[in-house]
Amino acid sequence: MDEIVAEYIRRTVLKIPRDEIKTMLQTWGFLSERQLQTLNFHQTKDNVSQDVAQLCEDNSVDIKQAAVLDIIYNHIYPNKRIWSVYQMNKTGEEMDFFDLTDFKKKFKRRLQSALKNVTINFREYEDNAIWIRIAWGTPYKKPNQYKTSYVVYHSQTPYVFISASVLRSTLPLLCQALVVASNYHDIREMELRSHCLNSLKDIVFKRYSQTFQTYCPRPLQERNVAPESVDLRIIQENRNEKERIQRVNREVFGDGPQPKLEFAQYKLETMFKSNPKMDVLDIKEPFRCLVKFSSPHLLESLKSLAPAGLADAPLSPLLTCIPQKARNYFKIRERKGIFPGSFVSP
Amino acid sequence: DPQKTAFLLRKQWTLYSVTPLYKFSSANLKEYARLLGAFIAAEKQKGFAVEVGVDLDIRVTFSSLPDLRGSDQDHAAMHVQLSSRSVSSKNSEEKLMWSGWFCCVSGDDLSENIPEDFTCLPLFLANGAESYAAIVGSWFQKTFDCRFRRLAISPLNLTWMAAMWTGCKVEKNASATELVFSVPCLPQPLDISYAIHPEDAKALWDTVQKTPGEITQEEVDLFMDCLYSHFHRHFKIHLSATKLVKVSTAIASAHCDGIIKFLQSKYLIGVLMLLTELAISQIQ
Numbered sequence: 001m002d003e004i005v006a007e008y009i010r011r012t013v014l015k016i017p018r019d020e021i022k023t024m025l026q027t028w029g030f031l032s033e034r035q036l037q038t039l040n041f042h043q044t045k046d047n048v049s050q051d052v053a054q055l056c057e058d059n060s061v062d063i064k065q066a067a068v069l070d071i072i073y074n075h076i077y078p079n080k081r082i083w084s085v086y087q088m089n090k091t092g093e094e095m096d097f098f099d100l101t102d103f104k105k106k107f108k109r110r111l112q113s114a115l116k117n118v119t120i121n122f123r124e125y126e127d128n129a130i131w132i133r134i135a136w137g138t139p140y141k142k143p144n145q146y147k148t149s150y151v152v153y154h155s156q157t158p159y160v161f162i163s164a165s166v167l168r169s170t171l172p173l174l175c176q177a178l179v180v181a182s183n184y185h186d187i188r189e190m191e192l193r194s195h196c197l198n199s200l201k202d203i204v205f206k207r208y209s210q211t212f213q214t215y216c217p218r219p220l221q222e223r224n225v226a227p228e229s230v231d232l233r234i235i236q237e238n239r240n241e242k243e244r245i246q247r248v249n250r251e252v253f254g255d256g257p258q259p260k261l262e263f264a265q266y267k268l269e270t271m272f273k274s275n276p277k278m279d280v281l282d283i284k285e286p287f288r289c290l291v292k293f294s295s296p297h298l299l300e301s302l303k304s305l306a307p308a309g310l311a312d313a314p315l316s317p318l319l320t321c322i323p324q325k326a327r328n329y330f331k332i333r334e335r336k337g338i339f340p341g342s343f344v345s346p
Numbered sequence: 347d348p349q350k351t352a353f354l355l356r357k358q359w360t361l362y363s364v365t366p367l368y369k370f371s372s373a374n375l376k377e378y379a380r381l382l383g384a385f386i387a388a389e390k391q392k393g394f395a396v397e398v399g400v401d402l403d404i405r406v407t408f409s410s411l412p413d414l415r416g417s418d419q420d421h422a423a424m425h426v427q428l429s430s431r432s433v434s435s436k437n438s439e440e441k442l443m444w445s446g447w448f449c450c451v452s453g454d455d456l457s458e459n460i461p462e463d464f465t466c467l468p469l470f471l472a473n474g475a476e477s478y479a480a481i482v483g484s485w486f487q488k489t490f491d492c493r494f495r496r497l498a499i500s501p502l503n504l505t506w507m508a509a510m511w512t513g514c515k516v517e518k519n520a521s522a523t524e525l526v527f528s529v530p531c532l533p534q535p536l537d538i539s540y541a542i543h544p545e546d547a548k549a550l551w552d553t554v555q556k557t558p559g560e561i562t563q564e565e566v567d568l569f570m571d572c573l574y575s576h577f578h579r580h581f582k583i584h585l586s587a588t589k590l591v592k593v594s595t596a597i598a599s600a601h602c603d604g605i606i607k608f609l610q611s612k613y614l615i616g617v618l619m620l621l622t623e624l625a626i627s628q629i630q
Contacts, residue, residue: 272550272576287550287576288543290522293536301534305583308532312582319581332580 002057008145009066010053012073018045024076025052028069030061063145067121071133074150075125078197081150081163085192085200085326086175088158088184096183098155100124107132107181114173119143128154136170149174152197158184159204161197191329199259203323208259245306245313252314258299264328266291266318271334286334299323348611350413353445355611359471360479361497361604363625364448366456366464367490372422375408378489382406385485386428402430405440416452416619421465423449428478444474446482451618456626468625469618470494471606497604497625501590504600507620509566511595512547513555514613520596521609523547525573527588538588540577544596 022041039051104122111118117137132151137143152161164171175187194200202208272287295301306313383406407427414423425447432438448467457466472479483494512523524541554569574585592601598617599607
């Protein structure tokens, strides 16, 4: 058993950038400062991880203690995992007083009554975030420490961020345990996924700079812009249009940095409408498409499309509504009736 | 014969154009295999082919694929395979490491006009480590005085493939017609995948294409414009201003860097014919 735990620690340490290993071990606190002094952190990571694992094994580390190191690592590097957002609902307006001990007890009890072999760890952070690490086993097998799910719950909100492991079958049980433990009624998955946990939080907690979309065109604002060139013979032909695009872009996206998402997906089931000039397809069935946008920083990328001349300004609300609607997966159907050519997103 | 060509399907092939081979003869395939084998062994001594461990024995096979051609005017396709066997362990199996084949499908444009001693096999497809393609390529270049060049596929040609392949009849549960666009020059690069249900894409193409058995540039342009305008209606983005980098259908998929995947043996010759044409125009 000890070697298994030690190996797990060795692999966890291997993931940590070499310069951060000492600090993370200090935060972990399992090894004393004196023991940490005995380690040479200037070796190759391979050797450092071996030494740490050996030292931990000599000090009889158990799996729950090892799991804490894993939580610390994932808390500092959450972007290595992909996170989905869930929202819990309760009937009635009462704000129950949140009792952490009660939550933890109920959560554990619910999980363990259904599945004996689980490792559960909790860790609280200053921003009211409760991190939960669950390693899943089966009725016959011990928990697999390499197949873990992470839950981040901000107790003052109905939102839960879940990074499920490959074992998606455990999700219903996990959701159930959360609902029971937090005294909510039910939980639903939002259509919002990303690697960047903080951006997901920014979106659902509305911490990014929001815009209020208006339909009244505002007059051009005076800005302190240095004249582009001194030579008066050079005129920017479409300067007005460029400024309009910048202004509209700012209105639609806001001035602040965008939350970081890597993709957006649209399942389109709208009608194909041909330009009257093009004598084509005029079918009563929807034109079924699946569109995926991906980028290291999707919203910033979309924001730069109109100024680059690749899109109209304002950009389509299907794209600009992503932070406000807190979703990046959409199913778009044709809105029937009064306004042809407008879309609904169910 | 689908069995013989099964090895071609569902693999990623990197494309090259090859200028005509001087004094090549299919009667000498065994000799060529021997010579190429010796060449590779020599290169290994010099320190090339770093993929292979020192104690791997490489065996070269040349074989002919007579079915892979458009007409009798075309030279039969030729397959070169590199397989490896561990030198130390006696009973180890031979593993296929690298595979490449030359072919010509309806290459009359080129083969009609070349002198006697030249063999016309303008299309080369390789699967496996790049270092082997380089070694095999350089042996062919030295031996037959030819030249290999990576075959890039322009966005224009990709749109032709999209239109043509979408028009092919496929069974139920066929995969979507997918176009992948790239916008690299933004502060944050953007990739857009636009996949259309194969039945709906085919229905659109069928209304655009007027003359059976013939496809015109106008029809391809109209098809693409329809797709672009449907996209613009929803997202206000001008796809036509971005770079089309990959086209994927149930028949085959093609990437602008010159990478192809054949997905159905029924249409294999048709796709090879198109690729031969691209190779020939790159040569000329």
